[in-house]
Structure formats: C-alpha cells, structure tokens
Amino acid sequence: MGEMKKGTLTKEMIVQKAAPIFNSRGYFGASMSDVMEATGLEKGGIYNHFASKDELALAAFDHIMTVNGTRVRNAVEAQELAADRLYAFLDAFGDLVTNPSVPGGCPLMNCAVDSDDAHPVLRRKVRAAMKRLLSYVEGMIQVGVDSGEFSTGIDPASAAVFIVASIEGGMMLSKLYEEPMRMRAVTKNLKVYVSNLNG
Amino acid sequence: MGEMKKGTLTKEMIVQKAAPIFNSRGYFGASMSDVMEATGLEKGGIYNHFASKDELALAAFDHIMTVNGTRVRNAVEAQELAADRLYAFLDAFGDLVTNPSVPGGCPLMNCAVDSDDAHPVLRRKVRAAMKRLLSYVEGMIQVGVDSGEFSTGIDPASAAVFIVASIEGGMMLSKLYEEPMRMRAVTKNLKVYVSNLNG
Numbered sequence A, B: 001m002g003e004m005k006k007g008t009l010t011k012e013m014i015v016q017k018a019a020p021i022f023n024s025r026g027y028f029g030a031s032m033s034d035v036m037e038a039t040g041l042e043k044g045g046i047y048n049h050f051a052s053k054d055e056l057a058l059a060a061f062d063h064i065m066t067v068n069g070t071r072v073r074n075a076v077e078a079q080e081l082a083a084d085r086l087y088a089f090l091d092a093f094g095d096l097v098t099n100p101s102v103p104g105g106c107p108l109m110n111c112a113v114d115s116d117d118a119h120p121v122l123r124r125k126v127r128a129a130m131k132r133l134l135s136y137v138e139g140m141i142q143v144g145v146d147s148g149e150f151s152t153g154i155d156p157a158s159a160a161v162f163i164v165a166s167i168e169g170g171m172m173l174s175k176l177y178e179e180p181m182r183m184r185a186v187t188k189n190l191k192v193y194v195s196n197l198n199g
Helices: A004-027 A032-039 A043-047 A053-077 A082-098 A107-114 A120-146 A157-177 A179-195 B003-025 B031-039 B043-047 B053-077 B083-100 B107-112 B121-147 B156-177 B181-195
Strands: none
Touching: A004 A032, A004 A053, A032 A043, A043 A053, A053 A082, A053 A107, A053 A120, A082 A120, A082 A157, A082 A179, A107 A120, A107 A157, A107 B156, A120 A157, A120 B156, A157 A179, A157 B107, A157 B121, A157 B156, A157 B181, A179 B156, A179 B181, B003 B031, B003 B053, B031 B043, B053 B083, B053 B107, B053 B121, B083 B121, B083 B156, B083 B181, B107 B121, B107 B156, B121 B156, B156 B181
C-alpha cells in the first residue's frame, strides 16, 4: 500500500471517528483530546491531516451530511410519484432518528444552533446545506404540481419550508427526550399534509 | 433604598444583560468577560449574586422563558375558542421571531442542542420547560376535543408534538437565514392544520 493511499485512509478514519464526537458534544465544544482518544493518534498525527480543529469539525460535518444524504436520496429515488417520493423522504428521516449512521442528532440543527453568531464559516456551510435540503423538497413538490399530481394552488417553496422545519423540530424533540416516538408524531402528521397536496 | 432591595435590583440587572449574551453565544460558549462588559461589573460583583457561570446561565434561561411565556399566554388567554387560542399561540410565536424580547433565537432550541449530552442540569431544565410547552398545546387541543369543537379522532398529544416541532424548526430556519418569512411559511401552514382539526 503506497504512502499516499495510507494517508488518505488515515484521514478518512480520523473523520469517521471524530464525526460522532463533534456531532454529540458540539462542533466547537468538542475537544481534540476526545478525538485523540477515539483515533488512538497523537495531536501531531491529526494535525498532519487537518490544519486546525475547525477544519476537522467542518470535515466531520460534511461526512455526516454525505452519509445521511445518500440514505435519504436512495430512499426517495426508489419511488416514482411525487407523493410517494415525499413519503419515502419522511420515512428516511424517521429512520435516521431510530437508526442513526452517526449519533448526536441532526448535524444541520446542531450546527445551525452552534454556529448562530460566533462561527461565520460553519454558518455559511450550514446555510448552503440547508438550502440544498429545502431546494430538494421544493423540487419534489414542484414536479408534482407540474405533472398535475398536486394542486396548482400549492406554493412549493412555502410547503418545503414547512416540511423541513417540522422534520428538524421533530429530530430535536426526539433527541431531547431520547424518544424516537416524537419523530413519528411529526412524520405521521406530515404524511397527512402530503396526502392533502392534491387539493 | 435598602441594601437588600438594591442587591435584588443588581441581580435582576445582571440576568437581563446576560440573557441575550448566553442566548446568542451559547449557554456554555458565552464568557464571563462578555457579561462583565455588558453589566459594567467586575467578576467579583457578579459572583456576589451567582455562585458560578452555570448558575447565571440557568437564571438567564429562566428569565427568557418567563418573558416569552408571558407574551404567549397573554395572547392565548385573550381568546375563547380552542381554534382561536391556537391561532393566537401561532401568531405569538411568529411575533417572537419578528420582534424578540431577547435576541439569539429560541432559548429552548438553543439549550436543547447546547445541552445535548454534555450538561445534564440544563438538559433536565430544558426537558421540563419543553414538556410544559407541549402540555400547554395538548391542553388547548384537548379542550377543543372535549367541547366538540375538534374531531374526536384527533390525538391531542401527537398534534401537540407536531405543532411544537414545526414551530421550533421554523424558529431555527428563521434564525439561520435571518429571514422571519421562513417562520411565516410555518405558521401559515399550521393554521391550515388547525383549521382541519374539526374533522
């Protein structure tokens, strides 16, 4: 195995071990000694791959977004109709709560709150990621409106904000009480909402 | 003015000045030097009234919850019918976003995420406060079901989780983008949801 390949693998390992730490303890609250313990590396071994703790925090965020995003997209793309795609989307988020790839709750929510006023780089990243999520949902609804499956009276942008806000709040409540049932109350009610989009 | 009265006023002033700092920068990310600057007091003058930074953080949380809670309850209690009370509740939260008493977003959401795994005392406090909010909404819906205003098929607990989750997510999105319009998309859709509770 070449040195370069080995370096890439070490870098990936660090991100994978660091992701649950940053996501659980806060992207700026987590300490490098936690990451050192989880990876079994010295501080120098980590800084070999990441210029700073912030750079590692951002890589951890990207990692979780990629893993979760793949799960959601795979579920959605297995469906044809706009309503079925939205149901699959809601079920995928419910599944992220009961069976998370990375513990610690929703990285978008965690970072949106963590990065409120103090961390402009993370905030820009979270805004961009949230915008992609909102656009993804809006696009699914727009396709349903265009195909005649949903009522033309639907405002896809407004409906997308409502769906994403409800999901994020549901993930927060589930995490706060460590009760995935809270998320089910949200996805169940949102499915009724989706079933009414046909007017 | 007696010494005791003066001490109480100073303590209240510290909490009022500290609340926006803790709510914006994080209940455990904010620094005492920020509080010293905002209050114009030396560290000793603050620790005279609060045993620790954590005790002040908890008092700041309580302060914002009391101020916001009063605004919401006053709006709700001006209405008679269950649906009108819920509309007033939603408008009051919309108003908290556009015209906040204390900047920095929703203290419940901020603390729920801040206190995730690392701060058990704050977490218990947030769980209790969120439970009061959920019970308040559930109670309004239950009254509507009992009076025949809402359908008997409604599950008040599940509906309350959905409404609170959506509101909290809407406040998070509004804060993330600094766009109160995001919250309006949520309250508008929730009003349609409430209007359908009569079955």
